Amino acid sequence: MDGSSGAPAPAPIPAPGTAEGLRIPPVLLKTLVTVVVATIAYVTTNLINQDQNKLWQLAVSIVIGGATLIVQYMVDFERRLASVETGQQAHAREVADRLAGHHSEMRTLVDRRFTDISEATELFDALDHSMLRLDGVTRLARSATRVSSLGPGLVSAFAREEIDRLASVMENLTTMSADCPGENHDWLMALTKCTTGTMDATSSFVERNYWDSEPALRYLQAQAEAIAQRGVKVRRLFIVQKPEGVDPALLRLCEDQRNMGIDTRVVALSELPPNVRRGTTNDFVIFDETLCYEVEPDLLHENAKTTLNAREDHLRQRVKRFRELWDVGLSDT
Known part of the structure; x- marks a missing residue:
């Protein structure tokens, strides 16, 4: 409330000629303009020469009025034509912009597809020239x-x-090394199936219970097939801490594996010469002297990590270590 009586204020009256005021139809406006011009022409001719007859003055007025009407229509037509041309130009620019955008999108899409195709072609070409099976x-x-x-x-x-x-x-x-947590039996089986020459393996006291498991049976079966079908030479060195570790169970295990064609030996760490005793005792398998499968135990003597290593310096150390232990190992026969 602002202190007024509360009566609504009167609405403003639109000014004549404005968009909200009285609007004269174009045809009526042209007619009025024509009549006004014709009347002015008639009066003007009458004032210039009053001796002429009325018919001539009327004819002149009609001609001038008609010309005025025609000029009005021509001006209106030109204005509408200009508006149409402007609209068509704007529409043409809009269509051109859309086509340009669509062309740019299509070109980008085509370029990306060709890039993908080029990358796929390059990849398959590299695979075709590699030792991997393309299929x-x-x-x-x-x-x-x-x-x-x-x-x-x-x-x-x-x-x-x-x-x-x-x-x-x-x-x-690609760096010639890979690892994973725990023991990866799938890697061990795949490498056994791929081996064509030799398998040199160590088996420590940590792994004694492994040979009674189902994965061990499949591993031994794969080794037996490699020996029989591809002529692979398999050597396994069992490592114990002391000579007392060479018990009947270990001897039976050696005999069972020897019956499969695996050459076995046993070595007691406490009986090794000082220069041989120093070195790793982790379980490892050397395949074709080109790749080493190695298991690292934790403090609880559980297999904590598996590593694949094909680096020359590491392989050279593992091959040397296996030969040192194998040469001092005792055959169980």
Whole structure:
């Protein structure tokens, strides 16, 4: 409240000629202008020459009025034509801008697709010239695509984890080394199946219970197949702390493996010469003297880490270490 009586204020009266005022139709306006001009022409001719007859004055007035009407329509037509041309030009610019944007998007998309195709071609060309099986990589890519098409879910998530794990292993192998937590029996089995020459392995007291497990049975079976089918020479050196560790159970284990074609020996660390005693006693397997599978135990004598190492200096040390222990080892026969 501002102290007024509260009566509503009168609405403002729109000014004549404004958008809210009285609007004269264009045809009526042109007619009025024509009549006014014709009247002025008639009066003017009458004042200039009053001796002329009225018919001539009327004819002149009509001609001038008609010309005025025609000029008005021509001006209106020109204004509308200019408006249409402006609209068409604006529409043409808009269409051109849209086409340019669409062309840029299509060009970017095509360039990206060609880049992807070029990268894929380069990748498959590199695979074709590598020692990897191209059909295996292709099968992996197609299978991964089919699994991902199943949509979100546990299966797709598991597939992504497996692909990431495999990609990580491949990236690590480019540095000639890879590792994983715990003991990786899958790596051990795959390497056994790929070996064509020799397998030199050590088995310490930490691993004694392993040989009664199901993975050990499959591992021994894979070694027996490698011996029988590919002529692989397998040597295994069992390491104990003291001579008392060479018990009947260990002797039976050696005999069982010897019956499979595996050459076995036993070495007691306490009986080794000082120069041989110093060195690693971790379990490792050397495949074809080109790659070492090594298991590192923790303080509780549990297998905490598995490492694949194909670096020349590391392999040279492991081959030398195995030969040192093998030469001083005792045959159980």
